[in-house]
Amino acid sequence: MIILDTKKDFKKHINLLKSKGERISLVPTMGNLHDGHLSLVKIAKQNSSKVITTIFINPLQFGKDEDFASYPRTINEDISKLKKLKCNILFVPKNQNEVFNNIDNLEHLKAGPKGSILCGKIRPGHFDGVLKVVYVLFQLTQPDFSVFGLKDFQQLYLINQMAKKYFPKLKIICAPTIRNKNGLALSSRNSYLDKKSIKIAPLFYKILLDGINNLKISKNVEETIKYITANLEKNKFLVNYVSFLTTELEKLNSNTSKRKILLSSVKLGQTRLIDNIEFS
Numbered sequence: 688m689i690i691l692d693t694k695k696d697f698k699k700h701i702n703l704l705k706s707k708g709e710r711i712s713l714v715p716t717m718g719n720l721h722d723g724h725l726s727l728v729k730i731a732k733q734n735s736s737k738v739i740t741t742i743f744i745n746p747l748q749f750g751k752d753e754d755f756a757s758y759p760r761t762i763n764e765d766i767s768k769l770k771k772l773k774c775n776i777l778f779v780p781k782n783q784n785e786v787f788n789n790i791d792n793l794e795h796l797k798a799g800p801k802g803s804i805l806c807g808k809i810r811p812g813h814f815d816g817v818l819k820v821v822y823v824l825f826q827l828t829q830p831d832f833s834v835f836g837l838k839d840f841q842q843l844y845l846i847n848q849m850a851k852k853y854f855p856k857l858k859i860i861c862a863p864t865i866r867n868k869n870g871l872a873l874s875s876r877n878s879y880l881d882k883k884s885i886k887i888a889p890l891f892y893k894i895l896l897d898g899i900n901n902l903k904i905s906k907n908v909e910e911t912i913k914y915i916t917a918n919l920e921k922n923k924f925l926v927n928y929v930s931f932l933t934t935e936l937e938k939l940n941s942n943t944s945k946r947k948i949l950l951s952s953v954k955l956g957q958t959r960l961i962d963n964i965e966f967s
């Protein structure tokens with residue numbers, strides 16, 4: 688695996704791959720790689736001849752009271768994991784200038800109304816920051832494919848919209864959520880959970896699943912949201928939101944034929960957890 692830390696070297700290698708006609712997949716990450724990330728790399732490998740992973744903790748997507756400083760940094764372990772999977776190139780920008788040397792040029796990248804609901808409501812500006820870094824990485828890499836996890840459903844939706852507009856040839860691949868055996872969706876932030884919370888956390892997914900069953904019987908979205916919220920609160924989760932929407936992140940009408948999704952974010956102690964379940 689080739690490891691690069693400057694934009695100049697990265698571009699040089701990309702040009703080389705392109706000149707050889709390689710099909711490139713990009714897997715953008717913030718590091719602290721777990722099996723969820725590794726599944727993205729595996730999917731990338733199945734779809735292309737060369738896989739590029741990036742590790743960059745993007746300051747623009749963290750609010751001022753958020754965990755940018757304490758976000759887990761495990762570069763040596765990450766490198767070993769990627770080597771094992773035979774990732775071809777790892778780009779770890781050595782500083783922010785290697786990514787954002789002209790931030791004013793990115794002002795047009797706004798997540799818009801669908802970036803201001805759900806997680807965007809509790810983390811103002813978060814998705815603008817995500818779109819900016821992903822746009823820069825797409826511009827640098829010009830990949831044929833890029834893989835993102837369905838766990839961050841709203842992020843994936845917004846990246847897909849951005850890609851359609853600015854990178855029409857790029858195919859975004861949606862990768863299934865990887866869960867531990869208790870159902871908890873894997874996330875780098877799970878490492879913040881203390882011993883007690885680690886035992887409670889899997890209830891999040893179970894309560895959401897139960898909520899979907901409840902909706903199927905009651906057919907009442909508002910009542911089901913109250914039911915799920917009460918269940919979460921009873922189990923010590925602080926609820927940020929519980930929302931039933933279409934997979935286009937639009938309001939759900941009772942007789943819709945569109946695909947449906949339940950999305951939620953909670954806090955358990957100081958740790959924010961998100962999850963979602965698509966259902967019919």
Ligand code: PAF
Nearest residue numbers: 715716717745817820839
């Ligand atoms: O999902 C993440 O890890 C990040 O939001 C991403 C897409 C790598 C952008 O920084």
